[in-house]
Amino acid sequence: MRGQWVRRATFALASVVLLGGAVAAHHSQPGFSPNTKPIDLKGTVAEYRWRNPHVLFFFDVKDDKGTAVRWVGEFGSVPSSIARGMTKDTFKVGEEVTVNGVPATAGTPAIQLRRIVKADGTVIGGATE
Amino acid sequence: MRISIPALLALLMLSPAVLAQSGSVYPPGWLPCPRCQTGPERAASRKPVEGRQFNPRDISGIWGNNGVELNIVVPPFTAKGKELYDATRAEETPDGVAVSNSKDGMLICDPLGYPRWFAYNYGMQFVVLPDRVLQFFELGHTWRDIWTDGRTLPENPPQPRWLGYAVGRWDGDTFVVESTGYDDRAWLQEDRRDRRWGFPHSDQLRLVERYRRTSFTTLDAELTIIDPVVYTKPWTTKGTIQLSPGTELWEYLCVTSESEAFNEQRLKVQVGAK
Numbered sequence: 001m002r003g004q005w006v007r008r009a010t011f012a013l014a015s016v017v018l019l020g021g022a023v024a025a026h027h028s029q030p031g032f033s034p035n036t037k038p039i040d041l042k043g044t045v046a047e048y049r050w051r052n053p054h055v056l057f058f059f060d061v062k063d064d065k066g067t068a069v070r071w072v073g074e075f076g077s078v079p080s081s082i083a084r085g086m087t088k089d090t091f092k093v094g095e096e097v098t099v100n101g102v103p104a105t106a107g108t109p110a111i112q113l114r115r116i117v118k119a120d121g122t123v124i125g126g127a128t129e
Numbered sequence: 130m131r132i133s134i135p136a137l138l139a140l141l142m143l144s145p146a147v148l149a150q151s152g153s154v155y156p157p158g159w160l161p162c163p164r165c166q167t168g169p170e171r172a173a174s175r176k177p178v179e180g181r182q183f184n185p186r187d188i189s190g191i192w193g194n195n196g197v198e199l200n201i202v203v204p205p206f207t208a209k210g211k212e213l214y215d216a217t218r219a220e221e222t223p224d225g226v227a228v229s230n231s232k233d234g235m236l237i238c239d240p241l242g243y244p245r246w247f248a249y250n251y252g253m254q255f256v257v258l259p260d261r262v263l264q265f266f267e268l269g270h271t272w273r274d275i276w277t278d279g280r281t282l283p284e285n286p287p288q289p290r291w292l293g294y295a296v297g298r299w300d301g302d303t304f305v306v307e308s309t310g311y312d313d314r315a316w317l318q319e320d321r322r323d324r325r326w327g328f329p330h331s332d333q334l335r336l337v338e339r340y341r342r343t344s345f346t347t348l349d350a351e352l353t354i355i356d357p358v359v360y361t362k363p364w365t366t367k368g369t370i371q372l373s374p375g376t377e378l379w380e381y382l383c384v385t386s387e388s389e390a391f392n393e394q395r396l397k398v399q400v401g402a403k
Binding site: 079107 | 165382
């Protein structure tokens with residue numbers, strides 16, 4: 001019985017792991033609901049990963065207890081991001097940002113980016129294509 | 130209306146066209162990839178060549194920036210085809226979150242195969258040689274040989290291929306490509322009506338493509354999928370592909386380690402997988 005549960009759990013996890021290319025290639029966004037209200041998060045850039053399949057954006061947000069929680073958002077592929085005017089230098093680690101987007105339904109620190117406002121007021125649009 | 134200098138500078142900084150023109154994106158002498166161009170960049174690079182005289186039997190060049198999606202009107206499946214299609218259905222997480230395309234080999238960097246690279250490629254380049262036409266794809270950074278040296282298609286291919294065996298010939302001003310010998314692990318395309326499924330094919334798949342250059346900047350493309358094991362009728366897709374002047378193909382490889390990192394650090398988090 002337990003073995004069966006482990007196999008099921010492993011299979012389910014493998015299914016989730018395999019999600020990557022789906023979003024990478026065709027931009028499906030499992031885990032986000034159009035009915036979820038967008039939120040604003042103030043934080044600092046932890047990593048801006050300028051790579052395919054999609055550019056990743058990690059940022060740290062302090063929770064109520066002052067503990068930093070690392071959130072993750074994504075832009076499109078590198079070519080698509082370039083077409084949007086972004087470069088590998090658009091964000092710098094440590095810079096302050098206000099991130100607007102739809103949080104994951106699961107309550108995990110993942111966000112569907114809508115826009116990011118830098119400290120100088122520059123606005124970078126998100127990517128859900 | 131007055132615009133402050135800081136606001137104007139901010140606007141300029143946001144403009145992709147300005148970024149490109151200032152050379153901050155592309156080093157001198159290097160060109161954007163087809164998909165990298167902004168709308169204004171694309172229009173500016175096409176303008177000098179619009180209406181230019183052309184040789185209809187020269188299809189060389191970089192075409193499009195995405196591929197030609199398969200016709201959304203899908204012919205009925207055979208019984209076997211329905212069975213194969215049903216088997217492509219994606220799994221769900223334990224919480225019931227629909228997992229898109231989880232059985233898609235592309236997610237683990239399997240080759241897209243053909244005609245999936247016809248339907249999705251980030252830009253395609255024909256290079257015409259005396260004995261063959263090379264068809265390069267930015268996505269996957271690979272190519273297909275279309276032999277024009279008079280050889281015929283193999284009746285019993287020694288090995289199934291992700292990109293098949295292809296021969297080409299001219300029918301008037303139309304370049305006709307026939308191909309066979311495909312590996313049935315590839316999908317024709319994910320089902321864009323509902324991406325939890327994909328369109329399968331068998332090892333009996335045959336394709337007929339017809340390309341006709343109708344102006345310097347346009348290439349009519351027609352793809353017919355013939356697979357009686359899976360589909361009850363031929364499935365034809367037509368489209369016009371725009372030339373992408375002022376571009377060059379970049380390197381878009383599917384890198385397994387990058388995909389794994391993406392899956393672990395983004396996708397598992399967003400669907401709430403432990």
